[in-house]
Amino acid sequence: MEHPTVIAGAGIAGLCAGLSLADRCPLLLADWKTPEAASAAVIAGLANPVIPRRGNLVWRSEAALDALDEVARQLGVAPLQPGVLRIATSWDQMDAYRARAASHGHLFTWHPPAASKAQWPWLLAPHGTLELHRGGSFDLPTLLQAGLRNLESRGASVRRDWRLTGWTESADSVIAEFVGPDGPRTFPCSRLILSLGGGFQHFEDLTQLKLSCVKGQLISVIAPDRPPDLRPVSVGGYVVPLDNRVVIGSSYQHSFDDPLPENALTEELLEKVSRHLPWLRGAQVDAAHAGVRVTVPGTRLPMVGPLPGHTRTWVLTGMASRGLLMGPLIGSLLPGWLEDPGTISSEVAVRIR
Ligand SMILES: Cc1cc2nc3c(=O)[nH]c(=O)nc-3n(C[C@H](O)[C@H](O)[C@H](O)COP(=O)(O)OP(=O)(O)OC[C@H]3O[C@@H](n4cnc5c(N)ncnc54)[C@H](O)[C@@H]3O)c2cc1C
Known part of the structure; x- marks a missing residue:
């Protein structure tokens, strides 16, 4: 046998x-x-093929999105929410994201600053927002x-x-x-x-093997002023609604002593995303999770x-x-x-x- x-x-x-x-x-x-x-740490994470700096797409991005759809279909697991809003954080990114939406209209819509503000007033996006129509947020566990x-x-x-x-x-x-x-x-x-x-x-x-480890942490918070139409957002970190909580990820630490969550990182994460989602300021931290990503330098x-x-x-x-x-x-x-x-x-x- x-x-x-x-x-x-x-x-x-x-x-x-x-x-x-x-x-x-x-x-x-x-x-x-x-x-x-x-995987056990990612109580809510993003399937997002955009590499933030220039809006390039990850290797075989559309085949990867198709493969994720197939796994989700096979398992009967829907995304927590489909799609991702990627905020541009500079003029250069604004140009790059606009070009990406023009070349990949089936994946993206570009929202200039005024249009972004009108549609998502809870998002500070003075350089505009790239809306991804596929991918979305998933509860990995x-x-x-x-x-x-x-x-x-x-x-x-x-x-x-x-x-x-x-x-x-x-x-x-x-x-x-x-x-x-x-x-x-x-x-x-x-x-x-x-x-x-x-x-x-x-x-x-x-x-x-040529591998290295990068520790990551995410937190979940209770935010009383959470907008009812909150959607998954990517901006130097990510923000994902999950039941009555909001999940905020994630940190990148190339040197660390242990893989456990740290209080200082919790505060950093909250501060970083609050710059673009100010209603998160003062949110009450519910839990922190950490894990180790393996990368190929x-x-x-x-x-x-x-x-x-x-x-x-x-x-x-x-x-x-x-x-x-x-x-x-x-x-x-x-x-x-x-x-x-x-x-x-x-x-x-x-x-x-
Ligand atoms: C805070 C954080 C946020 C993240 N956010 C996202 C996100 O938004 N989107 C995204 O796509 N990715 C995200 N990631 C990355 C994602 O979690 C990893 O890419 C993915 O989990 C890697 O999967 P893996 O199966 O290779 O490793 P792991 O998920 O680490 O799985 C390895 C498994 O092997 C088990 N194992 C280890 N040693 C042994 C052994 N000796 N015997 C038996 N079993 C063993 C482990 O317990 C574990 O279950 C995030 C990661 C972190 C840490």
Whole structure:
């Protein structure tokens, strides 16, 4: 009998890989919640393909939006709210965003300052607003739970408390080592896919990869003056309505001692977005969440492929601050790449330090 493919790490990357593979091979998804797990922190985040500085679009942005739509459809999970308002913060950005709306009219509408003010009086946007019609805000933990249930219903095994501790690859299999509630165990697999997010740091073999960690924090607040027509906003950070709360993300820390939330960052986040959404000033902080994003310095794109010197042990990481778009996109491409690793796009191939 064919050994299963094992995916270690059930954040958005591992989940989307599982959703694409579940009908093609026996599958086991094993996750163990680490303090740095990023997907678990994103109680509301944005699927937004715009790179703020010049309004450029992320790699394969429309395919990524399509892939996210497909995952959401498959799981029956709608965005919290569709679309995103991206505020221009300078004259240069105003020109760049206006040009982006002109070249991609099917994705964007440009709202000059007066039009933006008339439509969204609660938004200070003296350089105008770029309205994205696709993407939107998502509750990532809810998406993950729906995804794991979907995988189980399709016959995949899901272990929510198995910690990967090591692996050994041979010519015809990989032996994955886990610690679960019943103690240590080994598990033979035909392939092992490592989608561990920040958990990669605990494996010497993975620290040779060209990856770095960026801590991020978001907060939720109760804002008494919240406008009834509040929509997801991106402005140096992001603001997303979530039930009776407003979620504000997110910070970027390249050096940090631990992955836990910090009070000073909570205040910084609130202050930063209040410049454009002044009704947030004085909002009452409800909770703070933090996690670790994994980025690939130089490309800022995901990293996918067999580990150097391996054929059956793959890494799937580097979702950086765009897991909601890159997770579904890479998941949709993965089956073909596993079939023929020579077809992996060079932009996302495995890089070592
Ligand atoms: C504050 C913050 C805000 C963000 N906002 C957005 C946003 O608005 N939009 C967006 O697209 N992205 C956002 N991101 C980024 C997004 O969260 C990441 O891109 C995404 O979560 C990465 O997914 P991943 O599956 O690679 O890693 P993770 O989400 O970190 O998942 C890895 C999983 O592997 C598990 N694991 C680790 N080690 C082991 C082990 N040894 N054994 C078993 N399991 C293990 C972890 O517990 C975790 O469940 C944000 C991130 C942060 C921190």
